[in-house]
Amino acid sequence: MAKVDIIQIAKELNISKSTVSRAFRDSSDINPKTKERILKLAKELNYQPNYYASNLKEQKSKTIAVVLPELANNYFTQIIQGAERVAKEQGYHILIFVTDDDITKEREFIRSLASGRVDGVIMSASGESTDHSYLESINYEHLPIVLFDRIYDDIELPKIVTDDYQSSFMATEHLIQSGCQRIAYFVINKDLSIGKTRLQGYEDALKKYKIPLRKRLIVDCSNSYEENNVIIETAIEKQKPDGILASVERLAFSTYYVCQRIGVKIPEDIKIIAFSSLEIAGLLQPGLSVVRQPAIQIGEKAASTLLKQLSGEELLDDEMFVTMQSDLVIRDSSKG
Amino acid sequence: MAKVDIIQIAKELNISKSTVSRAFRDSSDINPKTKERILKLAKELNYQPNYYASNLKEQKSKTIAVVLPELANNYFTQIIQGAERVAKEQGYHILIFVTDDDITKEREFIRSLASGRVDGVIMSASGESTDHSYLESINYEHLPIVLFDRIYDDIELPKIVTDDYQSSFMATEHLIQSGCQRIAYFVINKDLSIGKTRLQGYEDALKKYKIPLRKRLIVDCSNSYEENNVIIETAIEKQKPDGILASVERLAFSTYYVCQRIGVKIPEDIKIIAFSSLEIAGLLQPGLSVVRQPAIQIGEKAASTLLKQLSGEELLDDEMFVTMQSDLVIRDSSKG
DNA sequence: TTGTACGCGTTATCAC
DNA sequence: GTGATAACGCGTACAA
Numbered sequence: 150m151a152k153v154d155i156i157q158i159a160k161e162l163n164i165s166k167s168t169v170s171r172a173f174r175d176s177s178d179i180n181p182k183t184k185e186r187i188l189k190l191a192k193e194l195n196y197q198p199n200y201y202a203s204n205l206k207e208q209k210s211k212t213i214a215v216v217l218p219e220l221a222n223n224y225f226t227q228i229i230q231g232a233e234r235v236a237k238e239q240g241y242h243i244l245i246f247v248t249d250d251d252i253t254k255e256r257e258f259i260r261s262l263a264s265g266r267v268d269g270v271i272m273s274a275s276g277e278s279t280d281h282s283y284l285e286s287i288n289y290e291h292l293p294i295v296l297f298d299r300i301y302d303d304i305e306l307p308k309i310v311t312d313d314y315q316s317s318f319m320a321t322e323h324l325i326q327s328g329c330q331r332i333a334y335f336v337i338n339k340d341l342s343i344g345k346t347r348l349q350g351y352e353d354a355l356k357k358y359k360i361p362l363r364k365r366l367i368v369d370c371s372n373s374y375e376e377n378n379v380i381i382e383t384a385i386e387k388q389k390p391d392g393i394l395a396s397v398e399r400l401a402f403s404t405y406y407v408c409q410r411i412g413v414k415i416p417e418d419i420k421i422i423a424f425s426s427l428e429i430a431g432l433l434q435p436g437l438s439v440v441r442q443p444a445i446q447i448g449e450k451a452a453s454t455l456l457k458q459l460s461g462e463e464l465l466d467d468e469m470f471v472t473m474q475s476d477l478v479i480r481d482s483s484k485g
Numbered sequence: 486m487a488k489v490d491i492i493q494i495a496k497e498l499n500i501s502k503s504t505v506s507r508a509f510r511d512s513s514d515i516n517p518k519t520k521e522r523i524l525k526l527a528k529e530l531n532y533q534p535n536y537y538a539s540n541l542k543e544q545k546s547k548t549i550a551v552v553l554p555e556l557a558n559n560y561f562t563q564i565i566q567g568a569e570r571v572a573k574e575q576g577y578h579i580l581i582f583v584t585d586d587d588i589t590k591e592r593e594f595i596r597s598l599a600s601g602r603v604d605g606v607i608m609s610a611s612g613e614s615t616d617h618s619y620l621e622s623i624n625y626e627h628l629p630i631v632l633f634d635r636i637y638d639d640i641e642l643p644k645i646v647t648d649d650y651q652s653s654f655m656a657t658e659h660l661i662q663s664g665c666q667r668i669a670y671f672v673i674n675k676d677l678s679i680g681k682t683r684l685q686g687y688e689d690a691l692k693k694y695k696i697p698l699r700k701r702l703i704v705d706c707s708n709s710y711e712e713n714n715v716i717i718e719t720a721i722e723k724q725k726p727d728g729i730l731a732s733v734e735r736l737a738f739s740t741y742y743v744c745q746r747i748g749v750k751i752p753e754d755i756k757i758i759a760f761s762s763l764e765i766a767g768l769l770q771p772g773l774s775v776v777r778q779p780a781i782q783i784g785e786k787a788a789s790t791l792l793k794q795l796s797g798e799e800l801l802d803d804e805m806f807v808t809m810q811s812d813l814v815i816r817d818s819s820k821g
Numbered sequence: 822t823t824g825t826a827c828g829c830g831t832t833a834t835c836a837c
Numbered sequence: 838g839t840g841a842t843a844a845c846g847c848g849t850a851c852a853a
Contacts, residue, residue: 152601152627154846165824170848180822195622200602201546202846205537205829212580220569226562233556233583243581244548247569265488266536286531291488405768432741434770490830501840506832516838538830541845 153194162186173198204265213455214262216246216255216272218299219372223398223427224444225273228297231448232271239456241268250338250372252276256283262292268459269293271451274301277340293458297451299343307464309451309471313343316440316475317350320394320422323438323477325358327420327485329392333366333384335400347396347424366390370400377403385413392483395423401437420483424475436480443473489530498522509534540601549791550598552582552591552608554635555708559734559763560780561609564633567784568607575792577604586674586708588612592619598628604795605629607787610637613676629794633787635679643800645787645807649679652776652811653686656730656758659774659813661694663756663821665728669702669720671736683732683760702726706736713739721749728819731759737773756819760811772816779809 159166164183171179172187190196204210215232217225233243244267248254255275260283262270272294274281281301287294289306297309324332334351336344348367355362368384370377381403384390395401401423408415415421415435422438423430430437454468495502500519507515508523526532540546551568553561569579580603584590591611596619598606608630610617617637623630625642633645660668670687672680684703691698704720706713717739720726731737737759744751751757751771758774759766766773790804 155848156846166847167825167849168823171823174848178822183822195599197597197600199541199846200600201537201541202829203848205535205541205831205846206848208829210537220562220566226556226565229562229565229581230556233581237583245565245569245579245581247573261533263531264533264536402765402768405765429738429741429769432738432769433765434768434772436770491832492830502830503832503841504839506830507839510832514838519838535830538845539832541829541847542831542833544845 153196154199155196158187158190158194158196162190208265210266210268211240212242212244212267213452213459214244214246214258214267214270214272216248216258216270218248218250218273218275220245220247221399223425224298224442227426227444228273228448228451231445231450232452233448234445235449235452235456241456248275250275252280259283259287259292259294263287265291267292269295269455271295271297271448271455273297274299274342276301277338293455295451295455295458297447299341302342307454307458307469307471309447309454309473311442311447311473311475313346313475314350316424316477317347317394317396318354319350319477320438320440321351321354322357323479324392324394324420324422324483325354325360327392327416327483329390329420330360331363331366331388331390332360332392332394333368333388333390334394334396335368335370335381335384335404336396337370337372337400339367339369344396347394351394363388370397370403374399374403378407382407382411385411385419391419393419393421395421395425398423398425398427401425405433405437415482416484420485422479422483430478431480433482435482438480438483439478441476441478443475447473489532490535491532494523494526494530494532498526544601546602546604547576548578548580548603549788549795550580550582550594550603550606550608552584552594552606554584554586554609554611556581556583557735559761560634560778563762563780564609564784564787567781567786568788569784571785571788571792577792584611586611588616595619595623595628595630599623601627603628605631605791607631607633607784607791609633610635610678612637613674629791631787631791631794633783635677638678643790643794643805643807645783645790645809647778647783647809647811649682649811650686652760652813653683653730653732654690655686655813656774656776657687657690658693659815660728660730660756660758660819661690661696663728663752663819665726665756666696667699667702667724667726668696668728668730669704669724669726671704671706671717671720671729671731671733671740673706673708673733673736675703675705680732683730687730699724706733706739710735710739714743718743718747721747721755727755729755729757731757731761734759734761734763737761741769741773751818752820756821758815758819766814767816769818771818774816774819775814777812777814779811783809 155166155169159169172184246258252275295307300308425439426442426444430439491502491505495505508520582594588611631643636644701724706716761775762778762780766775
């Protein structure tokens with residue numbers, strides 16, 4: 150079976166292709182009978198309108214791009230879940246782009262998306278807070294973008310974030326109240342907007358309790374699992390922290406493994422709390438205290454904000470910057 | 486800035502649009518100088534070739550669809566990871582379709598994809614092993630499909646699976662050797678190919694050890710978290726199993742929670758082992774024994790098999806049905 | 822109600 | 838080396 154197109158159907162029915170075309174569009178007036186004949190034959194022939202021809206004509210793709218730094222992270226896969234759900238409801242589809250934390254790829258992706266391939270983008274940024282000037286040249290009329298989580302502060306785009314500063318402050322405060330004095334902050338890239346904000350919360354909490362800030366306790370980790378094991382083990386042995394705030398979920402997991410291996414007990418020797426949206430954090434040994442970000446809802450919100458723009462509506466002021474509430478869930482890993 | 490197209494560039498440079506077009510294609514012969522002028526202006530104007538026009542012309546989209554039953558599952562998000570990596574390497578992109586375990590949606594997706602929107606599909610099936618006749622009408626010349634994990638047995642398509650029967654057998658055997666006599670099998674849909682195969686392994690292992698098969702111990706769970714809690718709690722209290730084989734990761738998690746709540750101890754009272762590709766299964770309390778499926782590799786393999794077809798190569802016989810090895814990882818949850 | 826003719830933005834095949 | 842021109846498949850004024 151060769152691909153069937155509108156013309157073939159037209160020929161077979163001895164009508165013009167415009168009539169056939171009309172049969173598939175709801176509104177147009179067309180004789181119900183001919184319409185039926187057309188639809189019947191179309192079904193028989195297994196006709197599918199050519200996606201690219203339609204889109205070329207319509208200048209719409211009903212597709213949105215989700216640009217993420219990585220996939221090996223619960224948080225981002227939950228984002229996809231949320232975004233996919235909302236998108237599907239409105240007949241949109243999801244195209245995934247993973248930058249591997251590489252701003253160059255991010256730029257290439259966004260550039261190429263300006264080709265009209267997608268109707269809009271939701272993105273969690275990969276770059277440091279600088280070096281995103283490339284976004285200046287994007288025409289947001291043609292390609293609306295919504296940022297979430299890892300945002301670029303100084304770009305005027307709708308943003309969905311969590312109350313990172315507040316959460317970080319509270320988590321640190323909680324560790325202090327559990328008796329910690331040497332609290333380490335584990336982060337992957339402290340120059341990213343998100344690492345920075347959380348760092349600020351951490352620092353301010355220390356300040357409030359008059360605990361000196363020690364630079365050595367701010368531990369810059371890497372994206373490599375193996376490297377992190379070394380970095381974290383070294384940090385624990387050299388800096389002897391009695392509390393850890395992990396700004397990324399998997400740094401907490403690595404810490405668990407390291408502690409298991411070197412015989413450090415959680416929470417007796419070290420208490421730990423992490424930013425994480427893992428549902429089963431409570432099943433860990435010991436149960437992991439977390440700042441639980443509402444990842445799925447963030448994904449939903451980002452998508453629905455984008456879709457609202459795509460539908461032509463103006464965003465209200467309070468939709469331009471949305472803060473979602475995280476929960477502080479205390480479990481055994483940080484008990485005093 | 487309005488969208489710039491090839492014609493605009495042509496006008497501005499007083500040349501024809503065909504020349505401009507040539508500047509962007511590698512091979513064509515064109516005066517290096519004009520080419521340079523064109524590229525320079527294109528950059529200035531931020532020109533991006535229209536994706537749909539190109540695709541319409543080329544009949545290629547450099548995009549593959551990933552059709553999945555659900556996203557709320559480590560296994561499938563790892564599949565995406567693997568597929569995305571391979572696809573990206575070859576300049577392909579990933580379009581995500583989630584069927585929510587609904588065969589109707591699956592059918593609609595596949596149908597609509599026949600529009601040429603994607604160059605190929607990798608899919609884990611949602612339907613029961615029957616009722617997939619819709620696939621018969623697909624022209625695989627135009628839309629190659631690779632099945633993985635949850636396959637349709639009787640369709641002639643490339644398939645990537647894990648050694649589910651073998652793994653299930655070994656896992657059950659392990660429970661028996663750990664002293665279990667009343668082993669329950671937790672499954673979500675035992676009519677799906679995958680649930681069936683695993684069930685077979687379970688049954689055969691029981692047979693080998695002359696343990697009677699009790700229908701009540703085969704527990705059909707649901708997709709709802711709340712319902713599962715009830716189902717599982719009831720099963721544990723009524724059927725008093727001393728061992729559990731969970732064919733789906735999250736049934737093990739629910740079991741952990743239920744046991745925690747009703748005071749049943751793992752592994753003293755009940756031993757458990759689950760199909761799961763969760764990296765941190767070892768951090769659970771107690772460490773969860775698993776059949777670890779190489780999810781990322783399966784995703785990679787499915788994608789690379791598809792891409793091979795797309796490149797025009799014939800698949801070898803042994804590429805039409807690939808079995809990937811799962812590992813049996815024994816931890817405390819099933820220790821005797 | 823239906824058909825004609827053109828445009829969407831590219832690429833490819835010709836001529837020149 | 839470059840420029841017309843015809844596809845690709847669909848949707849839609851406009852005319853009939």
